[in-house]
Amino acid sequence: MKKNSKIKVVLVGCGAISRAWLYAATREKEIEIVGLIDIKKSNAEEKAREFKIVGAHIDxxxxxxLNRLKxxxxxxxxVPEAHYETTMTALKHGCHVLVEKPLAHTLNHARKMVEQAEKSKKVLAVIQNRRYYNYIRGVQRFLISGKIGELTTVNSEFYIGAHFGGFRDQMKHVLLxxxxxxxxxxxxxxTASDPLAVYCKEWNPAGSWYKYDASANAIFHMTGGLVYTYLGSWCAEGMNTTWAGNWRFIGQKGSAIWDGMxxxxxxxxxxxxxFIRKTRNLDIKFPHKKDENxxxxxxxxxxxxxIKTGKKxxxxxxxxxxxLAMVFxxxxxxxxKKEIQIRI
Ligand SMILES: NC(=O)c1ccc[n+]([C@@H]2O[C@H](COP(=O)([O-])OP(=O)(O)OC[C@H]3O[C@@H](n4cnc5c(N)ncnc54)[C@H](O)[C@@H]3O)[C@@H](O)[C@H]2O)c1
Incomplete structure (x- = not known):
């Protein structure tokens, strides 16, 4: 690829989330969308019209x-079940790939995808978009500053009564x-820590509109002796949390709570x-919106x-x-119904 040439991109899977991608991609000067692909052609045609993408190949x-457009x-x-095949095909065709979460539908598939990316010497990355929000970056900087001491315990709660329709209604382990x-x-x-083991209970609450388990509670043992607990449901009507969830961070010298915003x-x-030690309130500085994308x-x-610099x-x-290993x-x-050691 020449230094100043545009990066030619094919987008595959023109469903609901592709709008977030195309919104960004059509504003990025370095990108040329050369193809829009979907097993349902009308979805690709619709996105081409909506985002005024003229001249892109629709297939x-x-x-x-891929053979034609290179x-x-x-x-x-x-959709998640198609990530493995489409990503492997793209890597084998010499393309860098940015794939929606989850990376793959099985851990074995994910391992093969990582191996193939290394073999093809291409960038393979996952849309884990929450890491790119200013609020989470601000909280992460606060936590690593050590102001509440070394973290010992982290709790998160995710409760949203989401009526999607579509593939999720029939998906196994839909929440996890x-x-x-x-x-x-x-x-x-x-927390800058990695998972070591987990105990989890998963269930589908009475009255659920999902076919399979839409609620779960999990306790993770993380590196550094940290315990992280997750409580979640996609089938909880009312009193919704934010999409990033509610969080409590307990350090050796204090605690923090965050609503995900x-x-x-x-x-x-x-x-x-x-009996209860005296405390002082601490401030947080969220970065200005324009500081980070x-x-x-x-x-x-x-x-x-x-892609341009070869960085990860x-x-x-x-x-x-x-x-992903935490999920599986x-x-x-x-x-x-037992604790599982986590191996990548
Ligand atoms: N990062 C986020 O915040 C976020 C939010 C929503 C969805 N997602 C993820 O995005 C992915 C898609 O979700 P969605 O809500 O857009 O689903 P969707 O069902 O609306 O769209 C998926 C599209 O992919 C097409 N498709 C399926 N298999 C294909 C294949 N083999 N080849 C070509 N096209 C194929 C379908 O026809 C459909 O148009 C999922 O992995 C989902 O988890 C991520």
Whole structure:
């Protein structure tokens, strides 16, 4: 690829989330969308019209489109079950790939995808867009500053009564596989720790509109002796949390609570006497919005830079697989009703 030439991109899977990608991609000067592919042609045609993408090749056959267009990169927005095949095909065609979460539908597939990316010497990264929000970055910086001491315990709660329709209604482990991956990845990012073991219970609440389990509670043992607990449901009507969830961080010198957006409070212990020790409130400085790119767009920009510079994106698949391993270990624990050691 020439230094100043545009990066030719084919986007595969033109469903709901592709809008977030195309919004960013059509504003990025370095990108030329050369193809829009979907097994349902009308979805690709609709997105071409909506985003005024003139001249892009529209197809239902991904392999043929890759042979014909020879793109530099593929944006993979297909459903989770199709991530493995489409990503492997793209890597084998010499393309860098940015794929929607979850990286793969099985851990074995994810391992093969990481191996193939190394073999093809291409960037393979996952849209773990929450890492690219200013609020989470602000909280992460606060936590690593050590103001509340070394973290010992982290709790997160995710409760949203989401009526999607579509593939999720029939998806096994829908909460853990399709959504908890975001929260688990956030836990790794916020605490700078990696998973060692998990005990999980998964269930489908009475009255659920999902076919399979839409609620789960999990306790993870993380590196550094940290315990991280996850409570979640996609089938909880009313009193919804934010999409990033509610969080409590307990350090050796204080605690912090966060609503996943801009409500963050923290207290540091300053006294050394009394039943409840005296505390002082701590401030947090969230970065100004323009300091860092947000969400999908931020990740897409970083991916483009990494293609050019050869650097690894923060959500490179060989690191992201650790977040995915949390998901599959939680599923295995729920099935076997016992604690599972996490191996990548
Ligand atoms: N990062 C986020 O915040 C976020 C949010 C929503 C969805 N997602 C993820 O995005 C992905 C897609 O979700 P969605 O809500 O857009 O689903 P969707 O069903 O609306 O769209 C998926 C599209 O992929 C197409 N498709 C399926 N298999 C294909 C294949 N083999 N080749 C080509 N096209 C194929 C479908 O026809 C459909 O148009 C999922 O992995 C989902 O978890 C991520």
């Amino acid at each position: 239902t056959n991904f392999k043929e489109a 793109p530099d990169a593929v944006f993979n927005c297909t 596989l399709d959504m908890a991956i975001h929260t688990f990845d956030m836990a790794r990012f916020l 801009n409500n963050f409070s923290a207290q540091k212990v300053v006294g050394c006497k009394g 947000e969400g999908h767009w931020g990740l897409i920009s970083e991916f483009l830079q990494c 994106p923060m959500t490179s698949a060989d690191d992201n697989i650790k977040s 270990a939680a599923i295995e624990s729920a099935k076997k």
